[in-house]
Amino acid sequence: MKLSTRSLIAPVAALVMAVAVLSGCSGAGPDTAYGKEAPAPGLDDPAKKDIAMQLVSSAENSSLDWKSQYKYIEDIDDGRGYTAGIIGFCSGTGDMRRVVERYAKARPGNPLERFRPALRAVEGTDAHTGLGRPFTAAWADAAGDAAFRSAQDAERDASYFGPAVAQAKADGLGALGQFIYYDAYVMHGSADADGTVGFRTMRRHALAKARTPAQGGAEVAYLDAFLDARIAAMRKEPSHTDTSRIETAQRVFVRQGKLGLETPLSWKVYGDSYRIESP
DSSP, X not given: OOOOOGGGHHHHHHHHHHHHHHHTOSSSOHHHHTTOOOOOOOTTSHHHHHHXXXXXXXXXXXXXXXXXXXXXXXXXXXXXXXXXXXXXXXXXXXXXXXXXXXXXXXXXXXXXXXXXXXXXXXXXXXXXXXXXXXXXXXXXXXXXXXXXXXXXXXXXXXXXXXXXXXXXXXXXXXXXXXXXXXXXXXXXXXXXXXXXXXXXXXXXXXXTTOOOGGGTXXXXXXXXXXXXXXXXXXXTSGGGOOOHHIIIIIHHHHHTTOTTOOSXXXXXXXXXXXXXXXX
């Protein structure tokens, strides 16, 4: 309603201001209404998750094009049998079998399904028994099926991405810390195995040196302690002695203070340079 006299303007304006203050309504949401910034996006934000996948792909596949890695499969002689797919699922560790089982549920009778017994039999070894060329060819061919790509995505999220991000958030870490946890999950798994050190042990060693932000500690100091623990773990495995994915990538981001994994990001892995520009 349009006011017709100046005498009504001041009282009405005062009333409107009072209602706005009491209701917290400023058109910007409850956080900004009280002078609080909205939480920074975590690694589960789609844009941040894509950055995480590019970072992992630079180390696992020497490429930022992670979406072209669904078909990848080879034995890289690390004692884990075949390594394959978007994060390096392994025949020797069980996650490759779980991908194939997820695919079988979505697409019964697919060409990979017949290899399930062989995949179960080779777990814990680097053997190719019952697999070989027929299996690797079937894996690469299956990458053309959206259901197979979804099976890889689901296994990544269930066994690696989801648990890593949840623990990092509980520890009070931002997107960079969440990625650091995730990358450790991808390479080492959550628990220790023969001759390896898993994520839980790395975190325990880091906690012996620094407190998490959730415990009142400084985020940079804690991340440095965790990366130190991870490097120590990597050096115990002959196939992972190159620590450039830490020292010339993740450690660089920590030093730059990019705790929210802000772009642009520049890093090196195995001597190769990579960059993700700002959106």
